[in-house]
Amino acid sequence: MQRAIAILDSGVGGLTVAKEVMRQLPQEEIIYFGDNARAPYGPRAADEVMEFTEQIVGYLLQFQPKMIVIACNTATAIALQRIRSQVDIPVVGVIHPGARAAIKKTKNGCVGVIGTENTIRSGAYQQALQSISPTIQVVSLACPKLVPLVENRMFRSEEARQVVAESLRPLANSPIDCLILGCTHYPFLAPALSEVVGPRVSLISSADETAREISAILYHRGQLAQSGKLPVHRFFCSGNPGVFQAIAQEWLGEQIRVSPVMWQMTRLSAE
Amino acid sequence: MQRAIAILDSGVGGLTVAKEVMRQLPQEEIIYFGDNARAPYGPRAADEVMEFTEQIVGYLLQFQPKMIVIACNTATAIALQRIRSQVDIPVVGVIHPGARAAIKKTKNGCVGVIGTENTIRSGAYQQALQSISPTIQVVSLACPKLVPLVENRMFRSEEARQVVAESLRPLANSPIDCLILGCTHYPFLAPALSEVVGPRVSLISSADETAREISAILYHRGQLAQSGKLPVHRFFCSGNPGVFQAIAQEWLGEQIRVSPVMWQMTRLSAE
Numbered sequence: 001m002q003r004a005i006a007i008l009d010s011g012v013g014g015l016t017v018a019k020e021v022m023r024q025l026p027q028e029e030i031i032y033f034g035d036n037a038r039a040p041y042g043p044r045a046a047d048e049v050m051e052f053t054e055q056i057v058g059y060l061l062q063f064q065p066k067m068i069v070i071a072c073n074t075a076t077a078i079a080l081q082r083i084r085s086q087v088d089i090p091v092v093g094v095i096h097p098g099a100r101a102a103i104k105k106t107k108n109g110c111v112g113v114i115g116t117e118n119t120i121r122s123g124a125y126q127q128a129l130q131s132i133s134p135t136i137q138v139v140s141l142a143c144p145k146l147v148p149l150v151e152n153r154m155f156r157s158e159e160a161r162q163v164v165a166e167s168l169r170p171l172a173n174s175p176i177d178c179l180i181l182g183c184t185h186y187p188f189l190a191p192a193l194s195e196v197v198g199p200r201v202s203l204i205s206s207a208d209e210t211a212r213e214i215s216a217i218l219y220h221r222g223q224l225a226q227s228g229k230l231p232v233h234r235f236f237c238s239g240n241p242g243v244f245q246a247i248a249q250e251w252l253g254e255q256i257r258v259s260p261v262m263w264q265m266t267r268l269s270a271e
Numbered sequence: 272m273q274r275a276i277a278i279l280d281s282g283v284g285g286l287t288v289a290k291e292v293m294r295q296l297p298q299e300e301i302i303y304f305g306d307n308a309r310a311p312y313g314p315r316a317a318d319e320v321m322e323f324t325e326q327i328v329g330y331l332l333q334f335q336p337k338m339i340v341i342a343c344n345t346a347t348a349i350a351l352q353r354i355r356s357q358v359d360i361p362v363v364g365v366i367h368p369g370a371r372a373a374i375k376k377t378k379n380g381c382v383g384v385i386g387t388e389n390t391i392r393s394g395a396y397q398q399a400l401q402s403i404s405p406t407i408q409v410v411s412l413a414c415p416k417l418v419p420l421v422e423n424r425m426f427r428s429e430e431a432r433q434v435v436a437e438s439l440r441p442l443a444n445s446p447i448d449c450l451i452l453g454c455t456h457y458p459f460l461a462p463a464l465s466e467v468v469g470p471r472v473s474l475i476s477s478a479d480e481t482a483r484e485i486s487a488i489l490y491h492r493g494q495l496a497q498s499g500k501l502p503v504h505r506f507f508c509s510g511n512p513g514v515f516q517a518i519a520q521e522w523l524g525e526q527i528r529v530s531p532v533m534w535q536m537t538r539l540s541a542e
Contacts, residue, residue: 020375024374024403024404025403025404026404026405026406027403096487096490097487100295100483100486103295103486104295104479104482131495131497132295132296132298132486132490132495133295133296133297133298134297134298135297208375211375212371212372212375213487215371215374215403216367216371216484216487216488217487217491219371219403220361224402224403226402228405
């Protein structure tokens with residue numbers, strides 16, 4: 001039996017990971033869960049993010065996926081270790097792949113990270129970067145205004161460009177030579193982000209890098225799909241399926257069906 | 272106890288992997304073996320390459336490494352699966368990391384691969400690329416004259432530039448948008464290669480990509496070194512240690528000590 005890759009996010013951000021998985025691993029089936037009823041996770045209390053993540057993982061496990069991808073930096077920072085200890089399939093987060101890509105990319109050893117309040121407050125990127133390469137300098141900045149622009153489908157607006165410019169102002173004179181997009185929603189804003197930081201700073205998408213790491217891990221476990229057939233992906237969301245579907249179809253460039261999920265979900269059996 | 276990463280190659284080519292491991296994972300200790308007495312492996316019979324690889328792995332196992340890196344595309348194509356079945360630590364080759372990076376990079380789905388006769392004849396890159404992404408087009412080219420230029424320390428010469436230009440001529444009108452350097456010796460020739468293919472074709476170093484994959488695998492196994500101390504690397508070679516040391520020091524940009532190894536090596540116990 002082909003088993004799917006389960007991807008979860010607070011909303012539509014994880015679609016940036018899903019799109020790259022679809023592109024880099026076209027034979028893999030995806031089951032996606034976007035918790036758009038409760039997005040954004042960035043400003044929420046940590047134990048709430050933990051509870052929501054466990055709830056969604058419990059829901060996704062009914063499909064017997066071969067891997068869980070926590071395609072949300074906030075949930076990765078807070079819940080990755082605990083989820084790993086609870087399930088017996090690989091659980092991949094989005095923080096280490098981005099950190100590794102930045103270590104490979106940086107020439108001057110000075111790396112910027114932008115993310116939600118929770119992600120930045122957790123220090124997870126700094127920890128991931130410096131545990132691998134202790135001399136790396138890390139400049140972190142919380143950008144709480146960006147996720148709502150994406151969830152409200154305003155990511156191509158002039159207002160979005162202005163909010164991005166304003167949010168990134170504290171980095172203006174920083175010596176960073178690469179900037180980790182430490183939130184899977186941010187690739188939606190890549191044109192504006194790229195314009196603001198200029199050509200000397202490379203943007204690193206934790207989403208793209210995670211897709212590649214998923215490929216590496218499945219290969220080393222001998223679990224890459226080899227069907228030769230194109231898979232049928234499934235999308236679930238907890239909030240407005242119309243908005244979710246519109247953003248997803250625009251981002252993925254294809255028609256999808258979205259199933260709304262009511263909030264009486266299976267809980268993890270450990271609870 | 273800190274355990275080292277063991278890296279092997281037919282000669283100095285694997286130093287391109289070692290250098291990237293040193294840069295991306297500065298806390299990891301490396302034990303390197305270059306079989307320069309018997310380089311190049313490219314034109315040798317497959318069973319000979321298999322035997323040499325097993326012999327070197329047997330030698331390296333005495334140091335109880337945590338991972339074996341077959342930093343030679345020829346040996347990866349021929350021996351990776353067999354070595355994997357013989358040892359109980361992860362064995363990483365250089366073909367899949369390069370393939371994955373190309374899949375991530377290519378925009379038009381047309382990828383070039385250059386390598387030794389053995390690597391190209393094996394079809395290993397085509398297999399790796401198309402097993403993941405069946406519609407990728409692959410243009411392969413054997414370049415047997417390049418490894419000797421590197422092993423003889425002529426990689427910066429005008430002759431090297433001419434040999435590279437001549438070797439790559441069959442790719443001149445190819446639609447490829449990225450070119451996998453499917454031999455770990457080739458990054459030594461990167462300036463010439465880059466000049467010949469021009470700015471529209473991205474070079475993908477299987478060496479750099481392998482270093483990143485080593486980082487991912489060690490992280491997911493919880494085996495990244497976290498000493499905070501700089502490690503002392505060890506280098507062994509089967510041939511002329513003077514030439515090996517000169518090339519290694521020039522490439523790595525630091526002083527190293529090389530221990531010559533006589534060819535009465537431990538064999539794998541399975542034999």
